[in-house]
Amino acid sequence: MMIKQNESKLKAHKAMWVVFSRGKLLIQAQSQRIPVAYFNEIPFLHRYAEEVHQLPPLNDGATLENPVFVVDLGAEHVEQPGWERVPLRQLLVTEQDIAFSVIGRAWQYIHFLRTHQYCGQCGAKTERVEWEMAVQCHRCQHRSYPRVSPCIIVSIHDNKRLLLAKGVRHREANMYSTLAGFVESGESLEEAVHREVFEEVGVRVKNLRYFHSQPWPFPHSLMVGFIAEYDSGTIQCQENEIDDAQWFDVDALPNTPPSVSIAGQLIAETVSLIRDK
Incomplete structure (x- = not known):
C-alpha cells in the first residue's frame, strides 16, 4: 500500500525521496544516492505535491531512519540545476543497503500504476485504492493488484x-x-x-x-x-x-x-x- 500525502504533512518530515522520470531516478548530481531531505529543500517537488505517496516499510524487522516518499513524474524531465537522471540498475547496485527494500519496490509500484490506468476487463478508467496497493474499476468493480x-x-x-x-x-x-x-x-x-x-x-x-x-x-x-x-x-x-x-x-x-x-x-x-x- 502507498499512502497519499498532503503538502502540510510532507513539510514536517525529512524523508528519502524516490523520484521517477520515465524509467530513471532523479538524484542530486554526482551523489549516486537517493536524496534525503525536507520537502522544501527539493525545489521542484511543490509542483507534484498531489502525486506524492508514502511507501510503507516491509514487515521484515528492518527499520529506516526516514520515511520514504515516492513521486512519479511520468514522461516529464525536470530541468533543474544540480539534478540528474540515472538508470535504475545503477542505483540498485550502488545502494546495497536499501536497494531492494526501497528503490526496487517503489519502481514495481510505479510500473503497476502506469500499466493499470484502465480496467483490463471492461476498459474503463481505474482509480487507486487508498488502503491497499491496488486499482479498481468502478464500472465493473474489477480490482487489480501488482503483478509478480x-x-x-x-x-x-x-x-x-x-x-x-x-x-x-x-x-x-x-x-x-x-x-x-x-x-x-x-x-x-x-x-x-x-x-x-x-x-x-x-x-x-x-x-x-x-x-x-x-x-x-x-x-x-x-x-x-x-x-x-x-x-x-x-x-x-x-x-x-x-x-x-x-x-x-x-x-x-x-x-x-x-x-x-x-x-x-x-x-x-x-x-x-x-x-x-
Whole structure:
C-alpha cells in the first residue's frame, strides 16, 4: 500500500525521496544516492505535491531512519540545476543497503500504476485504492493488484567447478552468470529449474537445494534461487539466448554479477560449498 500525502504533512518530515522520470531516478548530481531531505529543500517537488505517496516499510524487522516518499513524474524531465537522471540498475547496485527494500519496490509500484490506468476487463478508467496497493474499476468493480512474475535462478556445480553462462544480452559486458528463467503456468519451481537448465545449456541436474529469494524489479520478477549438482549431458548453448557457457574452476572465475544480486550471492555460496568439500 502507498499512502497519499498532503503538502502540510510532507513539510514536517525529512524523508528519502524516490523520484521517477520515465524509467530513471532523479538524484542530486554526482551523489549516486537517493536524496534525503525536507520537502522544501527539493525545489521542484511543490509542483507534484498531489502525486506524492508514502511507501510503507516491509514487515521484515528492518527499520529506516526516514520515511520514504515516492513521486512519479511520468514522461516529464525536470530541468533543474544540480539534478540528474540515472538508470535504475545503477542505483540498485550502488545502494546495497536499501536497494531492494526501497528503490526496487517503489519502481514495481510505479510500473503497476502506469500499466493499470484502465480496467483490463471492461476498459474503463481505474482509480487507486487508498488502503491497499491496488486499482479498481468502478464500472465493473474489477480490482487489480501488482503483478509478480516468479523466476527460478540456479547455480550448477560438479563438486569441483561451476557451470556459468553468458547471455546474449551480456555479450559486450563479457559477464558470466547463473542460469535463470520464468516459471510457466502449471509448473512447479523444481520443474522450471530442470526445464530451463536443459533448454539453455543441454545438461541435466540433480539434488536441488533452495537458497533464498530476491525481488528483482525489471519490472516485477521474484527470483527464487537454487543450487544444483550436475547430473549428465554435454553443454549445448541455446541459440539466441546463451552466447557461451563453460565450466569454471573456483579460483579462475570470469566476470560475474555483483554480490548485491542473488546471482552473485549464489555464485559465492557455491564457491564456498566446493571449497569446503
